[in-house]
Amino acid sequence: xxxxxxxxxxxxxxxxxxxxxxxxxxxxxxxxxxxxxxxxxxxxxxxxxxxxxxxxxxxxxxxxxxxxxxxxxxxxxxxxxxxxxxxxxxxxxxxxxxxxxxxxxxxxxxxxxxxxxxxxxxxxxxxxxxxxxxxxxxxxxxxxxxxxxxxxxxxxxxxxxxxxxxxxxxxxxxxxxxxxxxxxxxxxxxxxxxxxxxxxxxxxxxxxxxxxxxxxxxxxxxxxxxxxxxxxxxxxxxxxxxxxxxxxxxxxxxxxxxxxxxxxxxxxxxxxxxxxxxxxxxxxxxxxxxxxxxxxxxxxxxxxxxxxxxxxxxxxxxxxxxxxxxxxxxxxxxxxxxxxxxxxxxxxxxxxxxxxxxxxxxxxxxxxxxxxxxxxxxxxxxxxxxxxxxxxxxxxxxxxxxxxxxxxxxxxxxxx
Amino acid sequence: xxxxxxxxxxxxxxxxxxxxxxxxxxxxxxxxxxxxxxxxxxxxxxxxxxxxxxxxxxxxxxxxxxxxxxxxxxxxxxxxxxxxxxxxxxxxxxxxxxxxxxxxxxxxxxxxxxxxxxxxxxxxxxxxxxxxxxxxxxxxxxxxxxxxxxxxxxxxxxxxxxxxxxxxxxxxxxxxxxxxxxxxxxxxxxxxxxxxxxxxxxxxxxxxxxxxxxxxxxxxxxxxxxxxxxxxxxxxxxxxxxxxxxxxxxxxxxxxxxxxxxxxxxxxxxxxxxxxxxxxxxxxxxxxxxxxx
Numbered sequence: 001x002x003x004x005x006x007x008x009x010x011x012x013x014x015x016x017x018x019x020x021x022x023x024x025x026x027x028x029x030x031x032x033x034x035x036x037x038x039x040x041x042x043x044x045x046x047x048x049x050x051x052x053x054x055x056x057x058x059x060x061x062x063x064x065x066x067x068x069x070x071x072x073x074x075x076x077x078x079x080x081x082x083x084x085x086x087x088x089x090x091x092x093x094x095x096x097x098x099x100x101x102x103x104x105x106x107x108x109x110x111x112x113x114x115x116x117x118x119x120x121x122x123x124x125x126x127x128x129x130x131x132x133x134x135x136x137x138x139x140x141x142x143x144x145x146x147x148x149x150x151x152x153x154x155x156x157x158x159x160x161x162x163x164x165x166x167x168x169x170x171x172x173x174x175x176x177x178x179x180x181x182x183x184x185x186x187x188x189x190x191x192x193x194x195x196x197x198x199x200x201x202x203x204x205x206x207x208x209x210x211x212x213x214x215x216x217x218x219x220x221x222x223x224x225x226x227x228x229x230x231x232x233x234x235x236x237x238x239x240x241x242x243x244x245x246x247x248x249x250x251x252x253x254x255x256x257x258x259x260x261x262x263x264x265x266x267x268x269x270x271x272x273x274x275x276x277x278x279x280x281x282x283x284x285x286x287x288x289x290x291x292x293x294x295x296x297x298x299x300x301x302x303x304x305x306x307x308x309x310x311x312x313x314x315x316x317x318x319x320x321x322x323x324x325x326x327x328x329x330x331x332x333x334x335x336x337x338x339x340x341x342x343x344x345x346x347x348x349x350x351x352x353x354x355x356x357x358x359x360x361x362x363x364x365x366x367x368x369x370x371x372x373x374x375x376x377x378x379x380x381x382x383x384x385x386x387x388x389x390x391x392x393x394x395x396x397x398x399x400x401x402x403x404x405x406x407x408x409x410x411x412x413x414x415x416x
Numbered sequence: 417x418x419x420x421x422x423x424x425x426x427x428x429x430x431x432x433x434x435x436x437x438x439x440x441x442x443x444x445x446x447x448x449x450x451x452x453x454x455x456x457x458x459x460x461x462x463x464x465x466x467x468x469x470x471x472x473x474x475x476x477x478x479x480x481x482x483x484x485x486x487x488x489x490x491x492x493x494x495x496x497x498x499x500x501x502x503x504x505x506x507x508x509x510x511x512x513x514x515x516x517x518x519x520x521x522x523x524x525x526x527x528x529x530x531x532x533x534x535x536x537x538x539x540x541x542x543x544x545x546x547x548x549x550x551x552x553x554x555x556x557x558x559x560x561x562x563x564x565x566x567x568x569x570x571x572x573x574x575x576x577x578x579x580x581x582x583x584x585x586x587x588x589x590x591x592x593x594x595x596x597x598x599x600x601x602x603x604x605x606x607x608x609x610x611x612x613x614x615x616x617x618x619x620x621x622x623x624x625x626x627x628x629x630x631x632x633x634x635x636x637x638x639x640x641x642x643x644x645x646x647x648x649x650x651x652x653x654x655x656x657x658x659x660x661x662x663x664x665x666x667x668x669x670x671x672x673x674x675x676x677x678x679x680x681x682x683x684x685x686x687x688x689x690x691x692x693x694x695x696x697x698x699x700x701x702x703x704x705x706x707x708x709x
Contacts, residue, residue, distance in 0.1 A: 067674035074676060092676065192573060198660045200671065241661065248577050248659030264554050264576075404457055407675050408473070412486045415493070415663030 032314040033058045037073070038084030039066055041253065041273065042162060042299060046369060047327050054321060057314045065252065066199070073098055073302075081311050082318065083158075083302040088132035088201070090157055091399045093302070094146060100305040101140040101155030106316050109323040110156075112340045117160050117298065118152060122390045127296075131205065131223020131398030134160065134298050144305065158300030159319050160339035162331050165294030165393050167383070169260060169270030173284045182206075182292050183213035185267060186240045195259055195268035196237075198249035200410035202397055205295050206269045207233050209394065213292050223398030227405055234409040238416040249414070253277075260285055272335045275382075280372050287382040293394030294383075300339075332356050333369050337386065359385030446689075453682035462678060470683035490663040491691065497579075497654070497664075498647040501586035505643050506636065508587065509594030513635075514628070517602035518610075530599070537592060545585050545656055552576040577659030585657045586647055593646070594639035601635030602628065637703045641696055648692050 036043065040063040048059035062080060064072065070089040072079055077098035085093070093099055104110035115121045120135040129135065139149040140157050148157070170179050175190075185194055185206070197203050208222040211233055219229060240246065247265050250256045257277045259265040270287065278285035301319050303312070321327070328344030331337070333352060338344045345353055354360040359381055366375040375381070383389040400406055424430070456465045457473075478485040484492070512533070520526045536544060551557050552575040559575065562568040574580055605628065613623040629636075651666030665688050672681035 065674075071674065071676055200675070246659070246661060249661055251655070251660060258549070262550075262553055262555060403675065404677060404680070407671060407677065408486075411490075411663065411668050411671060414661065414667070415486050415490050 031056070031058065032310055033060050034081045034311065034314055034318060035060050035062055035079070036082045036084060037062045037064070037069060037080035038299075039063065039069060042084055044330065044369075047322075047330060050326060051318060051321055055317055057317060059318070073304075077304045078306055080304065081307055082315050083304065084161060084299055085158070085302060086297055086299045086397060087134045087137055087158060088297075088397045088399045090137045090148075091132060094137070094140070094148065094157060097144070097146050098305055099140075099157060100303045100307060101143040101145055101157065102159055102301075102303055102319070103143065104154050104156055106320075107156075107159060107323065108320050109340045109343060110159075112342055113160060113323075114337075114339060114341060116163070116390055117339070122393075123387045125391060127391055127393040128293060128395050130219070130221045130394065131295075131396035133396045134163075134300075138300075158302045159323070160298055160300040161322065162336040162338065163296065163298035164272050164336050165296040165383070165389050166269070166271055167290055167294050168288050169256075169268055169275050169278075170286050170288050171260060171263065171266040171284065172286050174263060174266045179267070179288050180291050181213045182209040182290050185210050185269075186214070186236070186245055188243070188245070190245070190267050192244050192247050193264075193266045194245050195248050195250055195256070195265040196246060197256070197269045198251045198414070200407050201399060201403070202295075202297075203249075203269070204230070204233055204406060204410065205395060205397065207237050209292055209295060211236050213290075222395045224400050225402060225406070227402055230400075230402060230406050230409050234413050237413045241413065241416055276335055276368070276374060279374065280368075289383045289389075289392065293392045294389065295395055295397065296390075296393040297397040330369055333367075335374075335381075337390070341386070355381060357386045359383075359388060449682045449685055452679055453686045455679040455682075457677055457679045470680050471687075473680060474683055474687060486663070486668075487687075490665055490668060493663055494648055494654075494665050497582060497586065498644045500583045501590060501647045502640060502643050504583065504587045505591045505594040506640065508591050509598055509639060510632070510636070512591075513595050513599035513602055513632075514624075516599055517605075518628075533592065533595065536588075541589060542652070544589060545653055548581065548585055548588075548657065549576065552581055577657070577661065579658075579662070581657040582654055582662060585653050586643075586650075589653065590643050590646060593642040594636075597638040597642075598632055598635035601632040605631045633703050634705060637699055637705060640699060644695055644699075645692055648688065648695075 034057060036048075036059050038061070040061075043061040043063050048061065052058055066086065066089075069083070069085045070092055073083055073085060073089070073093045074096050077096075083099070090099075116127065117134040117138055120126055120129050120133055137148050138156055138158065138160075139151070139153045140155040141147050141149045141153065143155055145155065149155070168179070168182065168185060174193075184190070185196065196206055204225075205222055208219055208225070211217055212219065212222075214236075216236065217229070217232055219225065225233065248255075248259055250259060250268070253271065253274055256268065256270055256274045259268065260270070260274070260278045261281055261283050272287055275285050275287040301315075301322070303315055307315060323340045323343060325340075325343035325347040328338030328340060329347035332344050332348060333356065335356070341357070345357070348356075351363045352366065355362040355366050355375070361380050362375055362377050364377045365373055366379075368374050383392075451464075452462070453470055454466050454468065456463055456467050456469060474487050476485065477483075478488050481488075516526055516529055516533075520529060549556075553559070554571045554573065554576070556576070559568070559571040562572060563570075609627055609631075610623060613627050618626065649666050651664045651670050654662050654664040655667055665684065669681045669684045669688070672678075672684065
């Protein structure tokens, strides 16, 4: 009820400002609410609370799943004021013209955004760019643009928020031997105890990592397969499925946590916070670095093209605040990585920074932002330092040109 | 025709409100789905058109029966679940309804037992489904019991994420939909018919088969329609209990909509609708529902 009221007065206010030509808005005393569309994983209450305390602007989370975020961005671009989506979905969203290019001149820390996004390098070294690497889609040709720019411009499609490099999660206590390759996912040793995620565009990339690791085929671009390559990848999956390799497929975060925690599955595609969630239960679980590298993903903030006036200003305030360190430190402590490392470092304790970012042994117990024990003193983070982890990226979550065909073949795998 | 009838507003006006609701919420969306199913497939735009590509995609390679296509396999698997769930819920629902209607004498006890049957329905569908997971899992209660009693050497794997667990959950979720209409039909059977059958020397089984079953057929039919149509369109139960490894028509549609492939999804929905409608028509052939009700 109160939300409705604020929205209504807000609309009235905005309309009034537009009518009088007072633009941008100066009615700072009036309450602004930003509707933030994204996945629940990124929508932390603590972040919204802290932002409100700092600026008085209210964040209203609209939580849906990854696919639904894209669907809404494409089909109902007026249902949100701030979009938090993954870079690979841009190939679907940007051609609709529903996104406004973000003016980097209004973003204080724009030039400090990690080079992983702008040039695709970590510590000067290029990382894998197969798939929808952010550097390919981060710049637009102008504020109103339906095309990606080839070289850096003033206009960004998404300002990066969080990113990570995914790999296999394992139960070291049940496997009892070292795991170092993606090929292990389809190793018959784990028959009936493996799982892969049932989100076609991501699942097929994990499968491609396995196919390459087994030496079956080397893809020119795992993130943009030809029909023959899709056929080959799905064929490998179907053979494994028919042989009873998979205990289950999973679609959401909690499913993957439950499969692992209950011991139904001992090796599976996994996301970093899911591994953390298993560990918090006191069950050993490793986010296993593998020699073939990681499949990376990245999310960022976008602005709908219709956003204007006070809400637009508030959205810029939020993005600037987000890159200013507090939120970055918060995300880093959850095991994600933040876009501007320098500001986040300033808001983290030295021992925390050493553990999370430098891959050093924890000098004291490492706790999550909610105070849960994540790692005991002396332990080191899976995957090592930022450079080791991000430098090990082999490919990025992607949207293929043959997406329709791929989804169709994926359904064949599920039906097999 | 009596006077009072002539005095009211004309018949078409009386039918208008419901007809409008029907057109707005049922006919219009259905026509839209039919229309979109003929549009060309495109990732981020809906371009109107009139092509049969989507249907061609769905049925591509389906002529070869030696190696059935995804569509046929999926429908076959969904149909099998429908049949299995239907058969089990029918037997269970009928047996429970029979017990309630003919063995429980007092109305108070009948009402009480009927309410007991509905208690599980006070929680959500999803919770009732998910609660099977800790029971049937590899380290679940059932397996622990089997191992503890020495009935099995190692955990039984087919209990969970299998056809068995899917059918079990369907039965658990939907027996009520079978029970209620059958119970309702049974309660309307004239008790003197049963006495007459007994007087004429019919055995218990003969009475059941020749009197009660025929007179409960409307309830059986309604229950069957409920169960079959729900199972045909389900994708959540098959997904969760089948470990996402079993295909269902609903799941295919859901995956396609989540990838914005609305035309393909619409075409699939039209095919599913056609299949379900033919099942209902066939069932109606067996019992003339409108005359019997």
